[in-house]
Amino acid sequence: MDENTLTIILVEPQLGQNIGAVARAMLNFGLTDLRLVRPRDGWPNPEALPLAAGADKILENAKVYPSTLEAIGDLNRLFATSNRTPDMIKTIYTPKLALQQLISTAQHNQKVGVLFGGERCGLKNEDISLCEALIKIPTISNFSSLNLAHAVVLVAYEWFAQTSSTSFEFFRTGRTRLARREDLSMLFAHLEKELERTGFLRHHKKRATMVRNIRNIFQRAHLTEQEVRTLRGIIRSLTGNQLPSQKKAS
Amino acid sequence: MDENTLTIILVEPQLGQNIGAVARAMLNFGLTDLRLVRPRDGWPNPEALPLAAGADKILENAKVYPSTLEAIGDLNRLFATSNRTPDMIKTIYTPKLALQQLISTAQHNQKVGVLFGGERCGLKNEDISLCEALIKIPTISNFSSLNLAHAVVLVAYEWFAQTSSTSFEFFRTGRTRLARREDLSMLFAHLEKELERTGFLRHHKKRATMVRNIRNIFQRAHLTEQEVRTLRGIIRSLTGNQLPSQKKAS
Incomplete structure (x- = not known):
């Protein structure tokens, strides 16, 4: 279904390399509908291919379209990107807020798109007036001109971040599980027994604080089951205290 | 103060153009500390300049550094970007969450950085193991390799979006103010009077609905004071009903 995507329209793009980079960024974030209005060097452009990277x-x-008007006819909502604030009465959104709006419209099976101007001077006011609102990417004020493909990257990224069900805001890789608290307790008991024996904890007054600090080091590390086993092996190895039964078991 | 920035470290970058594009993206988002580990084509590289765009x-x-280890020595926190999930026990963050963490550390005057691998195959596991956690940019699963500069763009954008005080989540451009509700009421009264006179509202049963629908059109448009004056001029013009006194006033 075409309706659940974001159309990217480049108006008078100049460099084939940038069009290629745009294609790559679009596909990275699951977008496929690219439209070109009067590309300077014609189309197709062999210079686009290497940068598309597949x-x-x-x-x-x-x-390819001869005019912006013809390129946007089927869209229900259209935003323009600009790093200037033209002297027009237009609402300006950050990419995040703009995409929130476009996504909610797309989810009701209506077609949405974003217009990007050429490398040299961006969109003309005439093109901007075809759009309902502006997207301005926040940048430092005295170096605000983004590379064309970089602007597309940010818009496509916000689209994907807000539509994909990827929820890996925080997860761990590898196949083992986090250690149970019991495993940690046994690690601490093992370590503290050896530190006691070797005299590291001999200052009676400081003992409680030292033990707490050492435990905190390992608490922060979010140890896995395997890592706890590894650490206990390290303790045994460092103390030359490997029991014959444990040697057999390993 | 150097402490309140994000250091960008490129490990074995290949193309000068990409290094230039990285520099442009960094400056767009207020970052200035770029470090290169063994750039393939040496340094300085004249191919970087055009893409830096100023x-x-x-x-x-x-x-420039001969090893990753030497490039990162002064940093207090370091994250690695990767589009693979290496078989290591590492926490993986989205750019958004990773930057939240790095920013909160930077705000306590500690130095933070992000490591990016070369174009061909990204970071080696050896480099990743020097970092505390991974940043994975959410992409579609079967086309997940981002252009090097595009990855830097997204990290730098998240840094800036979260640190800058730019609060233009929603504002309007142009110098006039939004119309007062009273101005709108007068516009509606004017329009409805003329529509009554010319017979547009002659269906008595439908009248209330029609009036409501017409009002809603203009409510949605968030009209400014000037635009209300313009619309009233249009009504007068269309009805050929321009009063001599108003002609003088304009």
């Missing part, structure tokens, strides 16, 4: 389909399916 | 200072001040 997103060839996006380039092959890109549609 | 961010020449970032390139001039870039420091």
Whole structure:
């Protein structure tokens, strides 16, 4: 279904390399509908291919239009990107807020798109007036001109971040599980027994604080089951205290 | 103060163009500390300059190191970017969450950085093991390799979005103010009077609904004071009903 995507329209893009980089970024974030209005060097442009880095389909399916008006006819909502604030009465959104709006419209099976201007001077006011609102990417004020593909990257990233069900805000890789608290307690008991024996904890007054600090080091490390076993092996090894039964078991 | 920035470290970057694009993206988002570990084509690299698009200072001040270890010595926290999930016990964050953490550390005057691998195959496991956690940019699963500069763009953008006090989540451009509700009421009264007179509202049963629908059109438009004056001028013009006194006043 075409309706659940974001159309990217480049108006008078100049460099084939940038169009290729745009295609790559679009596909990274699951977008496929690329439209070109009067690309300076014609189309297709062989210079786009290397930068697409495998997103060839996006380039092959890109549609070319003689005017912005013809490129946007089927869209229900259209935002323009600009790093200037033209002297027009237009609402300006951050990419995040703009995409919130476009996504909620797309989810009701309506077509949405974003317009990007060419490398040299961005969108003309005439093109901006075809759009309902502006997207301005927050930058430092005295160096605000973004590379064309970089602007597309940020818009496509916000689209994907807000639509994908990827919920890996925080997870751990590897196949083992986090250690149980019991494993940690046994590690601490083992370590503290050896530190006691070797005299590290001989200052009676400081003992409680030292033990707490040492435990905190390992608490912060979010140890896995395997890592606890490894640490206990290290303690045994450092103390030359490996029991014959444990040697057999390993 | 150097402490309140994010250091960008590129490990074995290949293309000068990408290094230039990285410099541009860094400066767009207020970052200045670029470090290069064994850049393939040596340094300085004239191919970086055009893509930097004016961010020449970032390139001039870039420091080159023979090893990752030497490049990161002064940093207090370091995250690695990767689009693979290496078989290591490492926490993986989205750019958003990773930057939240790095920013809160930087705000306590400690130095933070992010490591990016080369174009061909990203960071080696050896480099990743020097970092406390991974940043994985959410992408579609079967086309997940981002352009090097694009990855830097996204990290730098999240840094800036979370640190800058730019609060333009929603504002309007242009110098006029939004119309007062009273101005709108007068516009509606004017329009409805004329629609009554010209017969548009002659269906008595439908009248209330029609009036409501017309009002809603203009409510949604968030009209400014000037736009209300313009619309009233349009009504007068369309009805050929321009009063001599108003002609004088305009």
